[in-house]
Amino acid sequence: MKLFVYPPVVKPDQDIELFLNKNLSTLSEEPDILIMGAFNDWKWKSFSIRLNKSDLKGDWWSCQLYVPKEAYKVDFVFFNEQNVYDNNDQKDFCIPVDGGMDALAFEDFLLEEKRKELEELAWAQAERERQAEEQRRMEADRAAKEEDRARAKAEVGRMRETLPQLLKNAVKSIDNVWYIEPSEFKGNELIRLYYNRSSGPLANANEIWIHGGHNNWKYGLSIVERLVKSVLKGGEWWYADVVVPDQALVLDWVFADGPPKKAVVYDNNRKQDFHAIVPMAIPDEQYWVEEEQQIYRKFQEERRLREEAIRAKAGKTAQMKAETKERTLKRFLLSQKHIVFTDPLDVQAGSTVTVFYNPSNTNLNGKPEVWFRCSFNRWSHRNGPLPPQRMLPAENGTHVKASVKVPLDAYMMDFVFSESEHGGVFDNKFGMDYHIPVFGGIVKEPPLHIIHIAVEMAPIAKVGGLGDVVTSLSRAVQDLNHNVDIILPKYDCLNLSNVKDFDYHKSYSWGGTEIKVWHGKVEGLSVYFLEPQNGFFQVGCVYGRGNDGERFGFFCHAALEFLLQSGFHPDIIHCHDWSSAPAAWLFKDNYAHYGLSKARVVFTIHNLEFGAHSIGKAMAHADKATTVSPTYSREIAGNPLIAPHLHKFHGIINGIDPDIWDPYNDKFIPESYSSKNVVEGKRASKEALQQRLSLKKADLPLVGIITRLTHQKGIHLIKHAIWRTLERGGQVVLLGSAPDPRIQNDFVNLANELHSAHHDRARLCLAYDEPLSHLIYAGADFILVPSIFEPCGLTQLTAMRYGSVPVVRKTGGLYDTVFDVDHDKDRAQAQGLEPNGFSFDGADTGGVDYALNRAISAWYEGRDWFNSLCKRVMEQDWSWNRPALDYLELYHAARKAE
Numbered sequence: 001m002k003l004f005v006y007p008p009v010v011k012p013d014q015d016i017e018l019f020l021n022k023n024l025s026t027l028s029e030e031p032d033i034l035i036m037g038a039f040n041d042w043k044w045k046s047f048s049i050r051l052n053k054s055d056l057k058g059d060w061w062s063c064q065l066y067v068p069k070e071a072y073k074v075d076f077v078f079f080n081e082q083n084v085y086d087n088n089d090q091k092d093f094c095i096p097v098d099g100g101m102d103a104l105a106f107e108d109f110l111l112e113e114k115r116k117e118l119e120e121l122a123w124a125q126a127e128r129e130r131q132a133e134e135q136r137r138m139e140a141d142r143a144a145k146e147e148d149r150a151r152a153k154a155e156v157g158r159m160r161e162t163l164p165q166l167l168k169n170a171v172k173s174i175d176n177v178w179y180i181e182p183s184e185f186k187g188n189e190l191i192r193l194y195y196n197r198s199s200g201p202l203a204n205a206n207e208i209w210i211h212g213g214h215n216n217w218k219y220g221l222s223i224v225e226r227l228v229k230s231v232l233k234g235g236e237w238w239y240a241d242v243v244v245p246d247q248a249l250v251l252d253w254v255f256a257d258g259p260p261k262k263a264v265v266y267d268n269n270r271k272q273d274f275h276a277i278v279p280m281a282i283p284d285e286q287y288w289v290e291e292e293q294q295i296y297r298k299f300q301e302e303r304r305l306r307e308e309a310i311r312a313k314a315g316k317t318a319q320m321k322a323e324t325k326e327r328t329l330k331r332f333l334l335s336q337k338h339i340v341f342t343d344p345l346d347v348q349a350g351s352t353v354t355v356f357y358n359p360s361n362t363n364l365n366g367k368p369e370v371w372f373r374c375s376f377n378r379w380s381h382r383n384g385p386l387p388p389q390r391m392l393p394a395e396n397g398t399h400v401k402a403s404v405k406v407p408l409d410a411y412m413m414d415f416v417f418s419e420s421e422h423g424g425v426f427d428n429k430f431g432m433d434y435h436i437p438v439f440g441g442i443v444k445e446p447p448l449h450i451i452h453i454a455v456e457m458a459p460i461a462k463v464g465g466l467g468d469v470v471t472s473l474s475r476a477v478q479d480l481n482h483n484v485d486i487i488l489p490k491y492d493c494l495n496l497s498n499v500k501d502f503d504y505h506k507s508y509s510w511g512g513t514e515i516k517v518w519h520g521k522v523e524g525l526s527v528y529f530l531e532p533q534n535g536f537f538q539v540g541c542v543y544g545r546g547n548d549g550e551r552f553g554f555f556c557h558a559a560l561e562f563l564l565q566s567g568f569h570p571d572i573i574h575c576h577d578w579s580s581a582p583a584a585w586l587f588k589d590n591y592a593h594y595g596l597s598k599a600r601v602v603f604t605i606h607n608l609e610f611g612a613h614s615i616g617k618a619m620a621h622a623d624k625a626t627t628v629s630p631t632y633s634r635e636i637a638g639n640p641l642i643a644p645h646l647h648k649f650h651g652i653i654n655g656i657d658p659d660i661w662d663p664y665n666d667k668f669i670p671e672s673y674s675s676k677n678v679v680e681g682k683r684a685s686k687e688a689l690q691q692r693l694s695l696k697k698a699d700l701p702l703v704g705i706i707t708r709l710t711h712q713k714g715i716h717l718i719k720h721a722i723w724r725t726l727e728r729g730g731q732v733v734l735l736g737s738a739p740d741p742r743i744q745n746d747f748v749n750l751a752n753e754l755h756s757a758h759h760d761r762a763r764l765c766l767a768y769d770e771p772l773s774h775l776i777y778a779g780a781d782f783i784l785v786p787s788i789f790e791p792c793g794l795t796q797l798t799a800m801r802y803g804s805v806p807v808v809r810k811t812g813g814l815y816d817t818v819f820d821v822d823h824d825k826d827r828a829q830a831q832g833l834e835p836n837g838f839s840f841d842g843a844d845t846g847g848v849d850y851a852l853n854r855a856i857s858a859w860y861e862g863r864d865w866f867n868s869l870c871k872r873v874m875e876q877d878w879s880w881n882r883p884a885l886d887y888l889e890l891y892h893a894a895r896k897a898e
């Protein structure tokens with residue numbers, strides 16, 4: 001025998017003695033022997049102990065060893081403390097531990113330990129942040145105090161300078177008009193001020209009041225008293241007892257025939273007001289010190305109130321945002337309830353969940369068996385997929401079910417269904433697989449790195465909706481903890497005031513020119529600006545030069561070259577429309593095999609109207625392609641540029657950025673509002689809009705139109721709707737810019753006609769004006785979008801965010817986001833929504849009339865109902881909360897693409 005332990009059956013949480021027969025070991029010649037080991041397949045608590053010669057007969061050496069309570073196995077080897085080992089012929093030694101955990105339970109134990117450790121780390125981190133925040137707050141406080149002190153000092157400085165002027169205007173009395181008793185007085189003392197009623201315009205007044213202040217009215221009205229008739233002085237002298245304000249050097253006042261706001265006749269000393277010197281208050285140094293202190297306290301109090309209001313508002317904003325997000329996630333999880341759902345709905349790491357599946361709505365319909373195949377963390381979990389599980393009938397009669405234990409280190413649950421244990425027909429959600437987020441796990445999803453190559457970006461280089469989407473999609477994906485960069489041309493017409501930390505980054509040579517790269521933050525996003533020295537982007541505009549194709553082709557290539565030369569390894573390169581379509585094929589042709597091999601290309605069509613050739617080519621080269629709504633994706637599915645690629649083509653609806661478009665925090669509207677006070681909020685905005693555009697200030701239905709004026713947007717329908725609205729007694733505001741000068745001229749003529757015939761009810765603003773657009777979204781009752789085609793459309797979504805009711809033509813994304821109050825109840829319900837607007841078919845004027853007439857009638861005839869509709873549309877979530885999750889699914893699917 002070479003080895004034994006005592007006691008012979010090893011139990012956890014116990015001391016044992018281990019004996020080695022040195023004679024039989026490869027270490028027989030060595031003077032020193034040590035044991036080196038650990039528990040549980042070398043995963044737990046390693047040890048190294050010296051063996052001593054024991055009392056047993058023969059060459060038995062031994063040591064004591066404590067077996068911890070979590071052990072299921074002891075693993076070890078022997079060595080001479082240098083380089084001679086006995087490792088049991090490379091198999092290592094092991095002794096089983098009886099009656100404790102098994103290997104699986106130990107894995108769970110380890111995860112639980114890890115969770116505790118992470119919790120402690122998180123707590124420590126939170127504590128550090130709290131302290132840092134406290135530090136920041138104290139510093140800010142110190143800075144604020146200093147600033148307020150400096151302001152108070154400056155203020156006192158100014159007062160001291162103007163004092164002589166102040167005193168010059170003041171006197172002790174005016175003969176026969178007023179005087180004060182006693183003649184010597186100072187601050188905080190009671191004085192009696194006499195006034196001769198017959199001396200001025202109040203000679204016939206029944207009442208006399210003093211409206212007074214001090215120190216040249218510096219603190220507004222600080223004295224208001226009614227004067228009493230004095231019997232002693234023949235009835236014309238009246239008096240009031242007045243306490244002199246503290247710190248007063250001069251008293252200022254007028255007399256009037258009533259209290260403030262009620263008085264009609266005044267004696268203001270021929271517009272000079274009256275000014276009395278406070279004789280005993282000639283200011284000394286002490287006076288100024290006190291004055292400064294008082295002003296300082298006033299500033300501090302004002303600041304405190306201001307900051308409190310800001311904090312309260314930020315808190316409320318964050319709370320509303322979180323609530324919306326949670327509601328939307330619930331809706332997302334429930335949206336496939338007819339196919340699949342879990343109980344509980346939000347899956348927690350470490351818990352057991354039941355998955356319910358209804359095959360009758362999928363390609364497994366009618367199969368006698370359904371098998372559930374599940375893993376975690378996008379199929380990358382260390383345990384691999386769970387063994388397939390046959391699903392059992394659920395109590396509800398429609399679904400089948402299976403239960404799974406979710407590991408503590410899961411962040412995502414992944415599954416597909418098949419007809420048999422070994423596979424056969426699968427339901428894998430059209431190649432995307434089913435994924436359900438897991439909350440509370442100890443491992444977070446590793447971030448993806450996404451790079452957008454784009455030629456527009458709101459608000460610094462926005463021409464239309466494409467610019468909005470580049471910014472808002474990126475922000476939403478970044479909010480989900482992924483890394484996003486944007487590459488944009490450095491146009492000379494960039495609005496740089498919206499770029500933070502703008503800095504020179506590097507330069508490189510490519511395409512026969514030097515390219516300077518700048519970096520900055522736009523709306524919290526990292527943006528690289530490429531500035532080729534060949535002047536391609538020094539032309540005063542984004543589009544509209546004869547060589548746009550050449551310029552943007554160059555830009556796309558330069559962008560890829562920049563990624564390569566800078567050692568970027570993005571997971572996804574996302575390009576948009578014809579203008580950055582070349583990135584798709586240039587990447588596949590020139591970069592996919594050199595350095596940037598990890599990246600996959602996603603191409604999004606915002607509008608198929610322009611650049612057909614480029615779009616077709618990008619469709620062929622991209623790993624995944626999208627357009628901006630499901631309906632538009634179906635509308636263009638037959639197009640020869642698209643049709644061959646349907647297997648990788650998806651419609652994902654756009655969202656709007658809830659921070660950029662937020663009536664609760666919008667500096668361009670007069671009163672902030674949420675759905676709780678939508679009626680009051682919108683009324684204030686409507687009045688401000690009418691005021692600003694010189695429209696009649698009246699409670700009329702107001703139709704807003706915000707659009708690029710192009711054929712796509714339904715120009716003849718827009719014109720018709722303007723006349724129809726006026727006919728129905730409403731007001732119309734159109735904000736539109738026309739790239740085509742003929743259309744622009746046409747609208748200038750229409751504007752002239754309307755402004756002379758209906759100057760108080762119609763206004764066409766033929767310009768691009770972002771601030772005005774905010775006021776229109778907020779002030780309008782309806783936003784009209786009668787597009788001939790519309791890939792998604794953002795204006796109807798923004799309208800709803802501001803509680804304006806959309807009136808739209810049923811096409812593309814308009815169809816997917818607007819549900820007619822009379823016709824689309826079921827369709828809305830299928831999305832977990834209620835109807836939210838008015839819509840019409842057809843491209844003739846009859847259609848637009850149909851929708852607009854119902855909308856305006858609803859306004860006139862049922863204001864309460866209409867107001868509740870405004871509130872309802874405002875509470876719907878058209879942000880990126882939902883679509884960003886779809887894009888992430890798509891990015892992951894793209895990564896799996898070969």
Ligand SMILES: Nc1ncnc2c1ncn2[C@@H]1O[C@H](COP(=O)(O)OP(=O)(O)O[C@H]2O[C@H](CO)[C@@H](O)[C@H](O)[C@H]2O)[C@@H](O)[C@H]1O
Pocket residue numbers: 463464465466468469606607628654706707708735736737767768769770773790791792793794795798813
């Ligand atoms: N005169 C003006 N002044 C101020 N702001 C103005 C304005 N005219 C328009 N805007 C603003 O520009 C944006 C227009 O976005 P849209 O999505 O409605 O249309 P666009 O056709 O440009 O976008 C294309 O791309 C987007 C994004 O994918 C798709 O939604 C859409 O269907 C597709 O045609 C909105 O944010 C709107 O407020």
